[in-house]
Amino acid sequence: xxxxxxxxxxxxxxxxxxxxxxxxxxxxxxxxxxxxxxxxxxxxxxxxxxxxxxxxxxxxxxxxxxxxxxxxxxxxxxxxxxxxxxxxxxxxxxxxxxxxxxxxxxxxxxxxxxxxxxxxxxxxxxxxxxxxxxxxxxxxxxxxxxxxxxxxxxxxxxxxxxxxxxxxxx
Ligand SMILES: [Zn+2]
Numbered sequence: 829x830x831x832x833x834x835x836x837x838x839x840x841x842x843x844x845x846x847x848x849x850x851x852x853x854x855x856x857x858x859x860x861x862x863x864x865x866x867x868x869x870x871x872x873x874x875x876x877x878x879x880x881x882x883x884x885x886x887x888x889x890x891x892x893x894x895x896x897x898x899x900x901x902x903x904x905x906x907x908x909x910x911x912x913x914x915x916x917x918x919x920x921x922x923x924x925x926x927x928x929x930x931x932x933x934x935x936x937x938x939x940x941x942x943x944x945x946x947x948x949x950x951x952x953x954x955x956x957x958x959x960x961x962x963x964x965x966x967x968x969x970x971x972x973x974x975x976x977x978x979x980x981x982x983x984x985x986x987x988x989x990x991x992x993x994x995x996x997x998x
Contacts, residue, residue: 865941
């Protein structure tokens, strides 16, 4: 993401020489907050829950049910909310499988999360039905995987479908 060139408070010119842009007119420091992505790894009967993305990055490809954490929202709550919105399923969000940096989430593209938390989760109630940002949703075994969107997806899928893998395995 490119930093703003002008101050959003006074329209003064920004100085980009430091760690954060600083307004040369009013002195305001322009912090850029990270966009935090969260997603769930749900495995049932050896098959993993995936959604086909309806938005870029990765539009048309398959990924974990995922989305952004709203300001003030609990990350696990956000992960459960996104899973419910995209798949119709209520999930119980557990341990962190891993934390992925931006490059692993966007595949080098733009518009993705600053970083991504992949949570292990277990399926609860509800009926599987794609909605919101997802074009489709389903459970896939290791031998029937669709085209996956991101390095983070591929890593999480590989670990989720490998026996004995977990948060500590890498
Ligand atoms: Zn200013």
